[in-house]
Amino acid sequence: MKPSSFEYLDPRTTEEALALLAEHGDAAKVLAGGQSLLPMLNLRLLRPSQLIDINRVSELSYIESRGSELAIGAATRQRALERSALIRERCPLLLEAIPYIAHFQIRNRGTIGGSLSHADPAAELPAVVTALGGKVVLKSRDGERVVPAEEFYLGYLTTALRPDELMTEIRLPAQQTDVGVAFLEFSRRHGDFALAAVAACVTTEPNGACRSARIVVAGVDGVPYRNPTVEESLVGQPLTSATCEEVAQAIGRELSPQEDLHASSEYRRELATVLVARALGKAAAKAAQCHTGAR
Numbered sequence: 417m418k419p420s421s422f423e424y425l426d427p428r429t430t431e432e433a434l435a436l437l438a439e440h441g442d443a444a445k446v447l448a449g450g451q452s453l454l455p456m457l458n459l460r461l462l463r464p465s466q467l468i469d470i471n472r473v474s475e476l477s478y479i480e481s482r483g484s485e486l487a488i489g490a491a492t493r494q495r496a497l498e499r500s501a502l503i504r505e506r507c508p509l510l511l512e513a514i515p516y517i518a519h520f521q522i523r524n525r526g527t528i529g530g531s532l533s534h535a536d537p538a539a540e541l542p543a544v545v546t547a548l549g550g551k552v553v554l555k556s557r558d559g560e561r562v563v564p565a566e567e568f569y570l571g572y573l574t575t576a577l578r579p580d581e582l583m584t585e586i587r588l589p590a591q592q593t594d595v596g597v598a599f600l601e602f603s604r605r606h607g608d609f610a611l612a613a614v615a616a617c618v619t620t621e622p623n624g625a626c627r628s629a630r631i632v633v634a635g636v637d638g639v640p641y642r643n644p645t646v647e648e649s650l651v652g653q654p655l656t657s658a659t660c661e662e663v664a665q666a667i668g669r670e671l672s673p674q675e676d677l678h679a680s681s682e683y684r685r686e687l688a689t690v691l692v693a694r695a696l697g698k699a700a701a702k703a704a705q706c707h708t709g710a711r
Contacts, residue, residue, distance in 0.1 A: 419457035423466045430555065433470050433582055438557045440466045442579040447471070448491050449526040451518070452534040476529075476584060479503065486590050490529025490552075490583045494541075498523060506590040509548060509597035509615060513540045516599070519607045529583045532568075535575050535639075538609045542569060543634035544599065545586065546642060547615035553585035554578070562587070569639035595619050596703030598695040601634070602687055604678065610635045611679050612688040614695040618655065620703040626650040631663070631696060636673040636688050643667055655700035657693075664693035 425444075427433040437444060444466040447453055456462045470476060476491035479500050486507055488497070497503050498514045517523055517531075517540050531541040532552060545552075546565040554561045554577055561581075568576050577583060591597070601613030613634040619627040629650045633641040646666050653659050668689030675681045 417458050417460060419454075420460055420463045422464050425466055425468045426472060427468065427470065428472050430473055430475055430582070430584060433468055433473055434555060434557050434580075436466070436468050437580045437582060440468075444468050444579075446533075446582065448530040449493070450530075451522050451526040452530065452536070470582075481506065481590065484590055486588045488528055488586045488588070490532075490585060491527050492529075494523040494526045494528060494531070495520065497528060507548070507588055508591060509599060509617060510544055510588070512597065513544045513599040513615065516540050516601050516610070516613070522607075528586055532565075532586065533575060533577060533583050535569055535573050536609070537572060537638050537640070538611075538613070538635040540599070540601065540610070540613060540615075540634065543613060543615045543632045543640045545588065546640040547617055547630050547632040548588050549630065550586060550588040552583055553587065554581045555584045556581045565640075566642065572638035574638075592619070594703065594706045596699040596701065596706065598698035598702070600691045600695045600698070602691065609678075612636055612673075612684055612691055614688065614691040616692075616695040616699040618696065618699040618703045620655060620700065620707070622707045624654050624704060626653050626655050626700075629696070629699075631667065631692060633667065633671070633688050633692065636671045636684055641671065643670060646670075655696070655703075657697060660693045660696040660700065663696060664689045667692050 425436050445464040447467050447469045476489045478489040479502050480487045503511050531539055550565050551562050552568055596618045598616045601610040603610050615632045617630045621627055629647045668685055671685045673681045673684035
């Protein structure tokens with residue numbers, strides 16, 4: 417199919433893009449990488465009156481270190497993140513997750529801001545940014561908001577982004593030297609949407625006891641799923657395989673995934689439970705290596 421007719425708009429600066437969003441609001445859609453938007457246009461699931469193409473807004477593409485944070489422009493290509501030495505050094509969880517995103521041809525065009533704004537519950541990047549405790553910067557002509565990832569996602573394909581706002585930046589805490597991370601997902605074949613995925617971040621004491629943990633599951637809810645109560649129960653405990661299994665079972669009991677043509681609710685729940693145990697164990701092992709100096 418072909419998309420319905422629309423007016424094509426081609427801003428060259430962030431301010432121009434914001435002016436167009438202020439003028440057209442909900443009738444307009446923003447085109448960045450287009451890897452999610454264009455199929456929806458072709459299927460006529462979306463019929464915007466205006467398409468605002470931000471590909472020539474070069475100021476929205478960058479990867480910068482700012483003290484204890486990494487700042488990433490929303491229009492930065494996923495492939496640029498995958499190849500970045502700065503991401504490799506300061507945000508290994510993001511680097512570990514990116515190869516799971518579709519195929520490299522998609523990552524050549526797809527942007528980090530586009531994926532986060534699209535808010536597909538099976539997508540890798542929303543889960544990773546949530547696990548890292550990241551924030552997104554949303555701008556309009558009226559000002560700027562900095563929204564934590566967990567407050568940004570409201571439901572299936574639904575975010576806190578207002579019609580007159582543009583996501584301009586993602587801010588991630590730079591990983592400390594004593595953090596262990598892991599990302600695992602399962603799909604029917606590489607490049608397909610994940611049936612379930614898990615992002616985990618763990619810090620441990622020198623004796624192996626858990627100091628902190630963040631575990632986020634994708635593909636099982638309308639938003640990236642996190643259970644702070646279960647995470648807090650880990651603090652002070654040794655991260656043995658038995659402990660990881662107990663935590664995974666506790667998270668699994670709280671999940672109620674929707675059934676679809678790819679998997680039943682029970683299958684997704686069991687799959688997520690297994691992935692949580694594996695990802696948590698993998699992250700814990702990496703955290704332990706930080707104390708021994710092993711690599």
